[in-house]
Amino acid sequence: MLFDTHVHLNARQFKDDRDETIKRAFQAGVKYMVVVGFDHETIPIAIEIAEQYETIYAAVGWHPVDAIHYSKECLAWIEELSAHKKVVAIGEMGLDYHWDTSPKKVQQEVFREQIRLAKRLQMPIIIHNREATEDIITILQEEKAEEVGGIMHCYSDRVEYVPAFLKMNFYISLGGPVTFKNAKAPKEVAAAVPLDRLLIETDAPYLAPHPFRGKRNEPAHVQLVAEQIAHLRNMDYHELSKITTNNALSLFNIKQ
Template identity: 60%
Template sequence: MLFDTHTHLNADQFETDCAEVIERAKQEGVSRMVVVGFDRPTITRAMEIIEEYPEIYASIGWHPVDAIDMTEGDLNWIASLTKHPKVVALGEMGLDYHWDKSPAEVQKVVFRKQIQLARKLDLPIIIHNREATNDVLAILEEEGARDVGGIMHCFSADWEAAKRTLDLGFYLSFGGPVTFKNANETREVAKNVPLDRLLIETDCPYLSPHPYRGKRNEPARVKLVAEQLAELHQLSLEELAEITMRNANQLFRI
């Protein structure tokens, strides 16, 4: 049984066939999923999805690309929604230096506020990092994120960054890119991550694994990620599934 720890089933790309996508995932052995909300519309939709599907949980937060739009009212709203028993984490949050909609300094302030909220609520956090590894890790260290732990989602940095992330008590989650033909460094990092800190995800509808690269991703394809990690760690798919399921359940307290 597989646990896809990062989906965006709340994205517009699933508006017409979300139920079918979830059913296909079940048929491939995906028995649990987390849907991630990162702004007002996607958080609202995530809360609807977890009410409808017993096997789906939510993480809610504010994406760094849209940090400039977040208000104190938004933060208070997120905090109020965490009372729902199926909201198991805060995020995705973090830093994204690829897009320039939100200035870096604004992103950092919003990131710090969300870590502080997570510590207050005692919830793990899901981290988005794009081209900002050193700053992300520095803020996690400075804000005491070790106290709540969490996931470095869709990990793609080098082994030095992996070690700093592990030192914070975080899990490293791998998605479709670990299957890409040119992802030798990511595979080498994944191979060295301790099994008790390893998670799998799709980040669907994005980052579809090989041989579906470039197509809409969906939770059923987390199986391809699991197969790649099982091969790297010289385990059976069943063993890898059991390990990552246990890790996710422990982190999310399910």
């Protein structure tokens, strides 16, 4: 029983075969998924998918790449949708200093506003971090994000930063890169994160694991992520699957 904690089934890449993709995931043992919406286009589709499937849930937030298009109306909309019974988190949110699409100060303010919203709603947050770790940590600390905690989604940074996030009540989620042969950092993180703070994901359609690297990812492939982490930790695959699933159910406050 697997839980893909971060998937974009609402992406255009799944437009023509979404139901078949979901069926393959269920057949591969993926019982739960959280579909993450991050802008005007993807948020409604995330909720629509969650409404159609009993064990699929949604997260709603505003992506830092699109921070330049954010407004107070967006925040009000996210707050309204957060009341939906299938919405279990706010995000993804955060900072992305790789793509030069939104000024850093704009990203930071949009990030802070969403953390404050999540704290008012008492909902966990999903963090997107690309080349912005120091600023991410500073903002999470200043905004006291540990009050709600959440997920460091598709963690790609050095293992040395992990304790700072654990201290702030965050789970570390790993995806396809942990299976890449030359990916030293994710493998170190996979071996080091306490089991009670570990999650798995695909981020599909992105970051497909080996041997599908470079192709469209899909939630069924989260099994390969779990297998690799179990191997790195020298533990039973089924035990790893059970622990990460229970971690996600607890974080998202999902009753089985």
